[in-house]
Amino acid sequence: MEPGAGAFSEEQFREACAELQRPALSGAAWELLVETQGISVYRLLDQTGLYAYKVFGVLEDCLPDLLADVYMDLAYRKQWDQYVKELYEKERNGETVVYWQVKYPFPMSNRDYVYVRQRRELDFEGRKVHVILAQSTSEPQFPEKSGVIRVKQYKQSLAIQSDGKKGSKVFMYYFDNPGGQIPSWVVNWAAKNGVPNFLKDMVKACQNYRRT
Numbered sequence: 001m002e003p004g005a006g007a008f009s010e011e012q013f014r015e016a017c018a019e020l021q022r023p024a025l026s027g028a029a030w031e032l033l034v035e036t037q038g039i040s041v042y043r044l045l046d047q048t049g050l051y052a053y054k055v056f057g058v059l060e061d062c063l064p065d066l067l068a069d070v071y072m073d074l075a076y077r078k079q080w081d082q083y084v085k086e087l088y089e090k091e092r093n094g095e096t097v098v099y100w101q102v103k104y105p106f107p108m109s110n111r112d113y114v115y116v117r118q119r120r121e122l123d124f125e126g127r128k129v130h131v132i133l134a135q136s137t138s139e140p141q142f143p144e145k146s147g148v149i150r151v152k153q154y155k156q157s158l159a160i161q162s163d164g165k166k167g168s169k170v171f172m173y174y175f176d177n178p179g180g181q182i183p184s185w186v187v188n189w190a191a192k193n194g195v196p197n198f199l200k201d202m203v204k205a206c207q208n209y210r211r212t
Contacts, residue, residue: 013120017124017125031044033053036196038060041055042055053173053175056171059167068160070209074098080204083102095118105186108180110149112144113154115134118132130158131160134156149178150179152179155173155176156173156175
């Protein structure tokens with residue numbers, strides 16, 4: 001889907017389901033970046049010189065329905081995600097458009113995102129899978145802010161299913177172009193530590209979640 005082109009396709013949802021079952025890491029130069037806490041993070045150097053990431057793993061003691069609810073609950077995320085500066089959503093022509101501003105360490109500028117997202121539950125090969133897709137879009141309701149760099153290339157896929165016990169098996173694809181000059185150590189830290197830590201924090205958030 002091109003930014004602003006409408007809903008995600010059925011194929012995009014099913015691709016995320018398929019990758020959750022059978023990771024697609026061959027045929028391209030995906031490299032294992034880190035394995036920690038039951039999570040494996042792979043990266044692929046994009047033609048733009050940036051990395052795309054794939055994350056596979058199991059989050060224990062967090063059921064799939066609950067994990068998907070927590071991930072979708074933006075008001076709650078502001079309570080447990082320390083890097084959120086602003087986060088809210090608006091409806092536009094039947095789509096949910098999200099504004100998200102992320103805190104960056106001094107002296108770098110914060111980044112913000114405007115993206116559409118959609119959640120679906122699918123029956124894939126006899127398994128119930130939650131899939132959440134997101135992609136940047138251009139939206140005049142969210143003008144750029146002075147001192148904040150707008151991320152105009154952002155794409156994420158998240159697929160979640162039961163691990164057969166009390167946890168969730170997860171797959172996540174992530175790519176963005178943060179713009180500006182970001183030191184390589186920040187990029188490496190975010191991939192090696194930020195992603196596993198975010199997932200660990202999300203499990204804690206699941207344990208404290210109260211549906212409204």
